[in-house]
Amino acid sequence: MRKFANWPTTYPAPDWFIHDRFGLFIHFGLFSVGARHEWYMTTEEIDPKTYRETYFDGFDPDLFDAKRWAKAAKSAGITYMVFTTKHHEGFALWDSQFTDYKITNTPFKRDLLAELLPAFRQEGIKVGLYHSLIDWYHPHFSLDGLHPQRNHQEARLNNDQRNMTLYQDFIAHQVEELVTQYGKIDYMWFDFPYSHRDWGWSKGKGPLDWDSLRLETICRTHQPDMLLNDRLALGRGITTPEQFQPEKPFEKDGLPVLWEACQTMYGTWGYDRDAQEWKSSDMLLKMLIDTVAKNGNFLLNIGPNARGEIDPRTRERLQAIGEWMRLNKQSIIGCGPSMYSPPTDCRYTQNGLKLYLHIFSYPYKQLYIRDIAKKVRSIRLLTDGSEIFYRGYDPQEVITSTEETIGPDDLLVALPIVKPDTLIPVLEITLHESDEKNGSFPL
Structure with missing residues (x-):
């Protein structure tokens, strides 16, 4: 196995990841109904109870078709996919037995994950799961400076009644469900540590707060061939910069770093009806090429709308990239950087x-x-x-x-x-x- 600075020998060989290069990120959840990115629960300081009352009972992606999503990805030249099982809002898109705040209790009623993963596998696309370590809905996830109730006086006064040990059990149980009940998972994408943040009255959370070692053990025990990203903050795993293209390949201590550029089509990750800052197909393709030329993978995000459809602007870009990949994919898939210096531009x-x-x-x-x-x-x-x-x-x-x-x-x-x-x-x-x-x- 080729040595990487951030990849221990106890982890499985990342050969398929290095080879495949081009992934699809899918952000989907209750925030898709709000249609104004995926963080508005906290940017607008919406109480978790109010958030549920507003969005949960009306969540019904009636036009969702797992096979259409998978075929769109395949046509774009995508080789692996990472799907949001639960974002920071705490809403589970599978039939979790550890919460009632899940998709099977909405008007949709179905386990979306159970339909999605087989459809992508059928197209020959490897499957990964995004899982948030943050949960603003859970009653024992303690308040901090990112929590939507950070300025609610009563909630602040009762913060010491929240028990993060109980939350650790909760997230461990949910992760175990995901890696034991849905077949082979190729990649687990956790999000995200912020222990460096300090608001005076509270500090950000990190690996001790959600017991990252326990989560890693669960993953390694049940899915020994599964890859992990670095956001358990244990000093290992695939490095995952967001909205950033490095000047040169990542290296540390003279060794290459296994990394993945995570990029959106517009400014945010979830569906944003009124987004104007769309990247062109040309720009997105150049970012893909630039990433592979710098020894990285490219994880391109889409945010389906609340009815479960990939909107026309997204489809247009996927189709344009797909047509280019149809003719030029051998310059991406299976490739890496070269030691030769290319001409200008x-x-x-x-x-x-x-x-x-x-x-x-x-x-x-x-x-x-x-x-x-x-x-x-x-x-x-x-x-x-x-x-x-x-x-x-x-x-x-x-x-x-x-x-x-x-x-x-x-x-x-x-x-x-x-x-x-x-x-x-x-x-x-x-x-x-x-x-x-x-x-x-x-x-």
Whole structure:
């Protein structure tokens, strides 16, 4: 197993995760009815009882179709999925025996998780579960500066009556249900520690508050092959930055870090009817490519609406990415970073002898590629498989238009003048066999 700074040898090999690269995050819950992101219970300081009375009895995603969700993901080129079993609001989207605040007690009546996971597995997509360590509905989850009742005087006075030991038992029981009653789970995605926060009258919560070691033991016992993220705050697991693209691959103590970029299509995670800050399909695709080029996975979020449908703006982006993936997926799936330096406004990914050059900013007619001339066997445009001509160093020729000579290790690549009809053109550069280990990331 390849060594990662944040992945202990006692954990299962993350080979499938490194290979698959492209995941789908799905945020769904009572907050989908409010349709103004997933945190408004606390940003608007809504009492848990009021929140339940307002949203619970009317929750009925009557248009939900697990097979349609799964097929949409498959068409987009998605290889694994992470679904919110319970967000911070405390509402369970499965038939939990440890709460009545669950989807089977709403007008919907069905266990959504029991329908969702088989549908995705049938499409060949691995399944992961998001589970919040926070629960603003539970009566024994103590108040802190993030709790919606943080400014309720009576609740503050009675905070010492909340017993976090009872909450630890509750969350342990729910996690055990999830990892024992729904078949093979490939990935458990916990959210989130905030012990560094301090409001004076209260402090944030961390691994001791929800007994992270106990949760890890439950997961490892019942699903020994399941991957875990790092948000149990035990110093191990997949690193999961949100809404952030790093400048370079993550490393620690000279070792690579196993990581996953979590990104939304707009500003928040849950369904937001009035969202205006939508990322374009082009931008989302560039983020996917950039992430893989930096040795990470890309977890792209969607927030279905309260009726259980993926809205048109989301579908449009999934379809655009899916069409690109249909023609170019080999430059993403199974790939990692390359040791070669790409031209300006380009990204490399690599899988063995195949080096993929993603052209973010399409140039006029020609492209300089540095330092690989003696290593290249052939180049083709991946979109249609067409041959791309290139030439190398000629000591008698000076490129007068740029006052630049092609160096001995450089190539001048002839591109079609008109940009190919694809969001991001990709050149597939086949290397000589002797050069496979020189630039390839060992998967």
